[in-house]
Amino acid sequence: MHSGIQSINQNHPSSHGKPTFLLSISMLILLFSMFSCGGSxxxxxxxxxxxxxxxxxxxxxxxxxxxxxxxxxxxxxxxxxxxxxxxxxxxxxxxxxxxxxxxxxxxxxxxxxxxxxxxxxxxxxxxxxxxxxxxxxxxxxxxxxxxxxxxxxxxx
CATH class of the missing domain: 2.40.128.490 (Uncharacterised protein PF14869 family, DUF4488)
Structure with missing residues (x-):
């Protein structure tokens, strides 16, 4: 069974997994920053x-x-x-x-x-x-x- 990210990678042969993984981590960090900077x-x-x-x-x-x-x-x-x-x-x-x-x-x-x-x-x-x-x-x-x-x- 493939995760959503792996399925996307299979549809885009130019993607080799590592850049997508780093992009996903970057997006998570960005989202966390957006919510934490605003303060509770x-x-x-x-x-x-x-x-x-x-x-x-x-x-x-x-x-x-x-x-x-x-x-x-x-x-x-x-x-x-x-x-x-x-x-x-x-x-x-x-x-x-x-x-x-x-x-x-x-x-x-x-x-x-x-x-x-x-x-x-x-x-x-x-x-x-x-x-x-x-x-x-x-x-x-x-x-x-x-x-x-x-x-x-x-x-x-």
């Missing part, structure tokens, strides 16, 4: 992120512009610290807004706070200097429940 997703997430933009798309509930605008102001004053040891801390200004552990599950950044609450943020964009997430939100207000999706942008 976890590695790109680790660090201090500053809130830079916020967009709320209402699903249901009352129109509460002041609440939404307050959310933007709060996000712009926030910092998300994702530590290499798997812990995180969210700050609004100098005030603690939650801490616990973080992990990746597929394309989701999962934050599990010290009270056992879990927040799932779908990662839309992750670069060395930009992080964009989206997640579902819901809150009770005096005018009824407000729910929708919020996109949060961060920069370094």
């Amino acid at each position: 997703l976890e590695g790109k997430l680790v660090g201090k992120w500053k809130g830079s933009d916020h967009m709320f798309v209402k699903g249901t509930g009352p129109d509460l512009v002041a609440t939404i605008d307050g959310g933007l102001a709060r996000h712009l004053a926030s910092t998300l610290n994702l530590n290499e040891d798997g812990t995180y801390q969210k700050l609004v200004g100098e005030y603690d807004n939650g801490s616990g552990i973080w992990m990746l599950e597929d394309d989701n950044l999962v934050l599990l706070d010290n009270n056992g609450n879990e927040l799932n943020y779908t990662l839309l964009k992750v670069t060395e200097n930009e992080l964009v997430t989206i997640h579902d939100v819901s809150m009770d207000t005096p005018s009824g429940e407000l729910s929708g999706k919020i996109t949060l942008s961060y920069t370094r």
Whole structure:
């Protein structure tokens, strides 16, 4: 039985096996380099992120512009610290807004706070200097429940 490489070599008489083998090794090294140079997703997430933009798309509930605008102001004053040891801390200004552990599950950044609450943020964009997430939100207000999706942008 012939491997795929040997079958290809038999179809091309000018190939004697050795150059194809070296080409295959070169291609493997190139592919490995491409994936390893970019750094892991976890590695790109680790660090201090500053809130830079916020967009709320209402699903249901009352129109509460002041609440939404307050959310933007709060996000712009926030910092998300994702530590290499798997812990995180969210700050609004100098005030603690939650801490616990973080992990990746597929394309989701999962934050599990010290009270056992879990927040799932779908990662839309992750670069060395930009992080964009989206997640579902819901809150009770005096005018009824407000729910929708919020996109949060961060920069370094």
